[in-house]
Amino acid sequence: MIDLHINYWHYALEIENAGSIRKAAENLYMGQPNLSRALSELEESLGIRIFERSSQGVTPTKEGAEFLISARAVIQHIADVEKQFHPDLKDIQTMHIQVPRSGYTSEALSILLNEIDNSIPYEIKCEESVSSNSVKNIIKAQANLAVIRFHESEMLSYMKIFRENNIVFSKIWEYDYVVRLSANDPLAEKKILKTSDLQGYNEVIHAHRTANMFLPDHDNTGAVGYHKSINRIYVNDRSNQLNIVRSVPKTFMWGAPDMSLHEVEDGLIQMPFEHESLHYHEWLIHRRNYQMTDLEHRFIEILKEIVHRDYPPAE
Incomplete structure (x- = not known):
């Protein structure tokens, strides 16, 4: 039965x-x-x-x-x-995490895969997901860990959700959104951008971005409270997004700081934006009773090492 x-x-x-x-x-x-x-x-x-x-x-x-x-x-x-006791499964190394679209999570995964002991079988799931879906999947036990990205104004709402659903959270890092532009764009000469600088520009937006299912409605184009473009280009694939920004004049996109895009040789730059409402956080979350595997512990360590290396705390 x-x-x-x-x-x-x-x-x-x-x-x-x-x-x-x-x-x-x-x-x-x-x-x-x-x-x-x-x-x-x-x-x-x-x-x-x-x-x-x-x-x-x-x-x-x-x-x-x-x-x-x-x-x-x-x-x-x-x-x-x-998996713990089956002779064919108990020695498998495992990791299951959902992460936002970012360069540093890709770098962390590459480092982990180069470190891993290939003599022991492993199963790694590193899935890209928007934060609202990641939270839902953690609550439903459809994912073990998640790194979520959210705007400063959403923090209290997320904390309430976590308390109600017995979810543990810890800080990975926080930052201000930046503007990504072609290195040949005239705005590349500026030190910091203002709202007026982006008037008449095209904005590239992730095509699958959706309103947050848990939180009050706000503009769903990427950054809360920033300049809204009239011309918007919705594209799903990140490489295509960056290619459009690189090759189409007067085009930009918002994003988290990404050291892999700092090289002008790549044809892209990222610039700070003068606005008080662009502060974002990334947290690690999991269910309170979940015990992270060794691979998951190491992946989070690598994430924090990359953040500390590329964005050391101000003295």
């Missing part, structure tokens, strides 16, 4: 991920009536309604959302126990 219930838990989690019973049945390669019956049996055994059904799909109820979080945590714990 326990094995049967665990299978049903997997079904419920897939329904949540898919957003509908029909899509979940397709993903599970089973008939929709059989999946609906399994869900009904699970709800009856628990004495709760896990999902509200509608023509648009399914939405977890309050009790259902609590069950799904617990079920996911239990399934992950079972997997961890199997």
Whole structure:
């Protein structure tokens, strides 16, 4: 019966991920009536309604959302126990972290991979994710660790979310957003940019940027409270974004400071911007009961070493 219930838990989690019973049945390669019956049996055994059904799909109820979080945590714990004691799995080195789009996380991963003992099997998942999704995935135990990026004005809201969901957080670093430009742009001669300097410029924006699901609505173009461009170019791939900034006149993009882009030979520069509302933070978060693996500890150490090397604290 326990094995049967665990299978049903997997079904419920897939329904949540898919957003509908029909899509979940397709993903599970089973008939929709059989999946609906399994869900009904699970709800009856628990004495709760896990999902509200509608023509648009399914939405977890309050009790259902609590069950799904617990079920996911239990399934992950079972997997961890199997990995700990199974002779073919217990020696595998693992890391699962979600990070924002940045150069220093890519550098840290490269350093880690060059350090790793290849004689011991390993499984590393380093996934790019926006902060709101990373927080959601930590809460749902769909990721072990995450580095999140947020604006100064969002700090108290995030701290409230973390307290309510038993999430531990610690600072990686903080900084002011910079403007990235072509090294040949006339503005490259300036020491610091002002709002008036960007009038008439095109702005490159990450195409998948979405409003924060947890926090009050604010401008979702990248930096809170900054100059808003009339012309916006939405591009997903980072290399394409930088190529556009490099090659299209009067084009810029916002971003965290990135030492890998400091070389003029790359055709790009990044410049400070005179605005009081461009301060951002990056924090490490994980569930309170989660024990980081050796690889995860080392990855975070490397991140902090890079930050200290490239952006030492002011004396």
